[in-house]
Amino acid sequence: MRSLFRFLVRNYFLMMFLVLEAISLVLMISFNNYQRVTFFNSSNNIVGTVYEKFSNMDDYFSLGRTNARLAAENASLHKQLQSRIMNQEKYPINRPDTVDAPAYIFTSAKVISNSVNKQFNYISLNKGSRQGIKPDMGIISPEGVVGVITNVSANYSTGLSLLNKRFSIPAKITKNNYFGALVWDGEHYNTADLKEIPFHIIVNVGDTVVTSGYSTIFPEGIMIGTIKKFDVESGTNFYNIKVELSTNFKTLKYVEVVQNTKHAELIKLQSNNVGE
Amino acid sequence: MIKDFGKYIIMFVVLVLAQVLILNNIQFSGLINPYIYILFILLLPFTIPGYLLLGLSFLLGISIDIFTNTPGIHAGATVLLGFMRPGIAQLISSREIIEKGNTPNITQLGFASFLKYTVLSVLVHHLFLFYAEAFSFGGFFETLLRCTLSSIFSIVIILASQFIIFKN
Numbered sequence: 001m002r003s004l005f006r007f008l009v010r011n012y013f014l015m016m017f018l019v020l021e022a023i024s025l026v027l028m029i030s031f032n033n034y035q036r037v038t039f040f041n042s043s044n045n046i047v048g049t050v051y052e053k054f055s056n057m058d059d060y061f062s063l064g065r066t067n068a069r070l071a072a073e074n075a076s077l078h079k080q081l082q083s084r085i086m087n088q089e090k091y092p093i094n095r096p097d098t099v100d101a102p103a104y105i106f107t108s109a110k111v112i113s114n115s116v117n118k119q120f121n122y123i124s125l126n127k128g129s130r131q132g133i134k135p136d137m138g139i140i141s142p143e144g145v146v147g148v149i150t151n152v153s154a155n156y157s158t159g160l161s162l163l164n165k166r167f168s169i170p171a172k173i174t175k176n177n178y179f180g181a182l183v184w185d186g187e188h189y190n191t192a193d194l195k196e197i198p199f200h201i202i203v204n205v206g207d208t209v210v211t212s213g214y215s216t217i218f219p220e221g222i223m224i225g226t227i228k229k230f231d232v233e234s235g236t237n238f239y240n241i242k243v244e245l246s247t248n249f250k251t252l253k254y255v256e257v258v259q260n261t262k263h264a265e266l267i268k269l270q271s272n273n274v275g276e
Numbered sequence: 277m278i279k280d281f282g283k284y285i286i287m288f289v290v291l292v293l294a295q296v297l298i299l300n301n302i303q304f305s306g307l308i309n310p311y312i313y314i315l316f317i318l319l320l321p322f323t324i325p326g327y328l329l330l331g332l333s334f335l336l337g338i339s340i341d342i343f344t345n346t347p348g349i350h351a352g353a354t355v356l357l358g359f360m361r362p363g364i365a366q367l368i369s370s371r372e373i374i375e376k377g378n379t380p381n382i383t384q385l386g387f388a389s390f391l392k393y394t395v396l397s398v399l400v401h402h403l404f405l406f407y408a409e410a411f412s413f414g415g416f417f418e419t420l421l422r423c424t425l426s427s428i429f430s431i432v433i434i435l436a437s438q439f440i441i442f443k444n
Contacts, residue, residue: 013326017359020334024355027341027348028408047343054297115300115344117309119409122345158345187418 048112048156052126055112059253066253073142104219105259107132109139114161116189116249121163123147125255128155136217138258144223144246145169145211146255157257163189163249171224171243172212176201179212182224182243189249191228194241199232209243216263284320288336291316296343299433307422310429313340314401315437317357318394321379322365333358346409353405360400368392382438394434402427 008015059066109125127133129152139146139159148167149159160167165186171194172179180196194209207227213220228244260266295313302310317333337351344350365380368389382390406423 013330013359016327016330017355020330020355021352021359024334024337024348024352028352030347050293050297050343117307118344118346120346186415 045153045156048124048126048153051112051124052156055110055126062251062253065251069142069254103260103262105261107257107259109133109157109255109257111252111255112156114249114252116161116163119165119186121161121249122158123161123252124156124158125149125257126156127257128153128157130154132259133157133257134259136263137260138217139255140218140222140258141247141252141255143248144225145218146247146249146252148217149257161249162192162245162247169218169224170212170214171209173197173203173227174208174210174221175204179214180241182209185242190245192225192243192245194227194243195238197239197241198237199239203227203230203239203241205229216260216266218258219260280321284316287319288316288339292336292339292343295340300344308425308429310426310433311402311405312430312433312437314354314357314397314430315434317354317361318397318434319379319381320361326362329361330355330358349405349408352408353401356404357397357401361397364393364396364400367396381442382435383442390438391435394431398427398430398434402430 107127109127109131111123112126113122113124115121123139123146125133125139133149133152135149135152137149139148145162147159147161147164149157151158162169162182163184165184168181168183170179171182173194178197178201180194182192182194184192197203205227209224209227211218211220211222211224223246225243225245225247228242230239230241232238233240291313295311299310299312302308313336316336317329320329320332333354334351337354340350340354341347369380369385378384380390380393385393402423406419406426410419
């Protein structure tokens with residue numbers, strides 16, 4: 001026992017190194033299995049505050065770009081409103097909608113930290129549980145899909161960016177409604193791979209890819225991007241499709257968090273199928 | 277001694293903030309991300325006791341991890357660097373300089389030795405970091421490319437910072 005103790009003391013530098021390295025490895029591996037490590041992430045309050053302070057300062061340099069984006073979104077909303085009004089004039093049936101609560105609720109939030117150059121990129125927002133944000137809500141921008149919330153503190157939330165190799169969303173090609181899974185390729189911040197599209201259907205460069213509505217997170221038809229190029233890998237039945245993402249992750253400033261008010265109901269219903 | 281203590285605390289905070297707020301936002305082509313916070317470990321005095329060297333390395337790594345949502349990856353890399361540092365120091369400079377209790381900065385070591393010291397340290401740290409981040413040896417060469425490009429930028433920035441601070 002004493003000689004063991006002496007050995008440990010003599011080699012404490014090596015021992016301490018091994019222990020600390022083991023702690024790091026455990027953190028790394030447990031994180032890989034299950035991402036919701038609650039303490040070590042930037043939704044915690046101190047880190048959130050630091051990021052927000054810096055982001056406030058940084059905002060002044062992008063006011064012009066943000067304005068242009070808001071104006072563009074206003075214009076497209078006006079256009080939609082106009083066509084609604086015209087439809088109502090054509091079919092003037094006044095039917096108050098009492099059965100259906102709105103299926104999706106949108107909350108605007110500001111991006112306080114974001115990255116594009118890692119293999120697993122994350123995004124932090126300046127709203128948290130006090131503002132009604134919960135895990136598993138979608139994040140979208142006027143340009144398209146951004147990511148999904150995973151961790152929430154009182155005033156901040158963090159989530160997986162679409163540019164995260166652990167994140168995949170059901171997507172479909174608008175033209176023919178075929179759906180597949182969209183995952184980031186880990187290479188460039190404006191391209192992702194669309195998988196599981198069988199090669200007997202016809203696709204073209206420039207086809208629009210949107211969310212399929214099969215996920216409980218995003219509403220149907222939110223823009224993801226357009227097909228940039230595609231080919232068929234020999235020996236498989238599926239296309240290799242590269243999608244050019246419509247969201248510019250490098251200049252992201254303001255986003256909306258989407259809450260599906262029927263999320264819990266749907267999950268419960270779908271879980272009934274599992275046992276059968 | 278107390279004065280040095282304060283100096284290192286300030287350096288720690290400044291380097292962590294500079295890393296997470298500025299350098300992590302520098303993105304040339306999505307491939308390059310320089311990590312210069314390890315300058316803190318490089319500049320610790322030669323005579324620092326081993327437990328303090330490893331402890332501070334771990335603390336530094338975990339601080340960066342919390343900001344970047346990468347538990348364990350930076351901590352693993354900095355602890356490895358802390359462990360290798362005495363060996364690297366012996367490799368690049370004479371026993372006298374180390375035993376005199378100097379800090380390994382550019383004026384004490386001279387440019388050539390400091391360059392060797394920086395290059396070796398950055399490589400140890402970055403190789404571990406980039407392969408741990410990819411978490412596989414699949415895409416070996418792509419990861420190597422990312423690692424090499426980022427290392428070059430880290431080394432240049434670390435050397436430049438030394439020239440600015442120790443100009444006089």
